[in-house]
Amino acid sequence: MGRAPCCEKTGLNRGPWTPEEDQILISFIHKHGHSNWRALPKQAGLLRCGKSCRLRWMNYLKPDIKRGNFTKEEEDAIISLHQILGNRWSAIAAKLPGRTDNEIKNVWHTHLKKRLEDYQPAKPKTSNKKATKPKSQSLPTKLNSTKHELELADSSNPYFESLLSASPSTSDAVSSVTLMSHEGHNNEAKMDKNSGDINIADQDCCSFENFGADIDESFWNEALYCQDESNYALNLEVTGFDEIQQEFQQLGPVEKEMVFDSEMDFWFDILARTGGEQDLLAGL
DNA sequence: AAAGTTAACAACCGCCACAAC
DNA sequence: AGTTGTGGCGGTTGTTAACTT
Numbered sequence: 001m002g003r004a005p006c007c008e009k010t011g012l013n014r015g016p017w018t019p020e021e022d023q024i025l026i027s028f029i030h031k032h033g034h035s036n037w038r039a040l041p042k043q044a045g046l047l048r049c050g051k052s053c054r055l056r057w058m059n060y061l062k063p064d065i066k067r068g069n070f071t072k073e074e075e076d077a078i079i080s081l082h083q084i085l086g087n088r089w090s091a092i093a094a095k096l097p098g099r100t101d102n103e104i105k106n107v108w109h110t111h112l113k114k115r116l117e118d119y120q121p122a123k124p125k126t127s128n129k130k131a132t133k134p135k136s137q138s139l140p141t142k143l144n145s146t147k148h149e150l151e152l153a154d155s156s157n158p159y160f161e162s163l164l165s166a167s168p169s170t171s172d173a174v175s176s177v178t179l180m181s182h183e184g185h186n187n188e189a190k191m192d193k194n195s196g197d198i199n200i201a202d203q204d205c206c207s208f209e210n211f212g213a214d215i216d217e218s219f220w221n222e223a224l225y226c227q228d229e230s231n232y233a234l235n236l237e238v239t240g241f242d243e244i245q246q247e248f249q250q251l252g253p254v255e256k257e258m259v260f261d262s263e264m265d266f267w268f269d270i271l272a273r274t275g276g277e278q279d280l281l282a283g284l
Numbered sequence: 285a286a287a288g289t290t291a292a293c294a295a296c297c298g299c300c301a302c303a304a305c
Numbered sequence: 306a307g308t309t310g311t312g313g314c315g316g317t318t319g320t321t322a323a324c325t326t
Contacts, residue, residue, distance in 0.1 A: 014295085014296080015294090015295075015296095017294090051296080051297090052295075055294090055295065059294075059295085060294080106294085107292095107293095110291060110292055111291095
């Protein structure tokens, strides 16, 4: 036996809502709230099913809904969030105040997806000159992490600020194998000699913990994440460049310096490289 | 100007998770 | 513990306006 349908279809209005219907729904919810969507249309005198009322309210009539064109910042946020969250429109919408999942989904299918597809023809680059990573490119998750902590002290993008939680690293690794500093940043890498787990701490911008044993400790001598006032860059410098190139071969030839369009892209790249997006997903 | 195509967006449908019973 | 009702979610469709041929 199947479930009873959510509403009796016969005799109910379908299709676009009229201004009169909108007004009835708005005034009813203002007076009585919407504790029971199924019962609401009957109580309000609307010839609609509860689902339809809920959808109309949630996607169109709710007072805090922001309508109109998406800003460049919002579009960038959707693209970046979609890289991590996929088609979880409600989760994406939760990061964009005033925007609904339905609206974001529509924008994605009508604008952003096409923009990315146009941007996609990522032929492997052979030159070693500085280049910007395409936003749509799939990111490698070569490096495994079992735990991830990240602090973003000064985010310029309000949508990103709420995405990440601040948390200091408290891990005590058995032995310290590497100490890095770069342009005022205090980066510290420790390795548990028994388990092979690697702990990275960057007190200025982020901390990562427990990357697992499958990465070479020398990697962290060579890879420094850094930022200055105008750029967010991943520097892959000096020795062992060929090995790093192999690690990240999914990206095509690795540039010695990758410059990102925005701080958000920079952070998402770090998350993707460390598998941190898995932890992020778990926390949502 | 008419027909055909595409873009934009509102709305619907079916499924799922979860709370209540 | 199993069943049912409900809200919420993501995929999809329908409609209409805008654009192209």
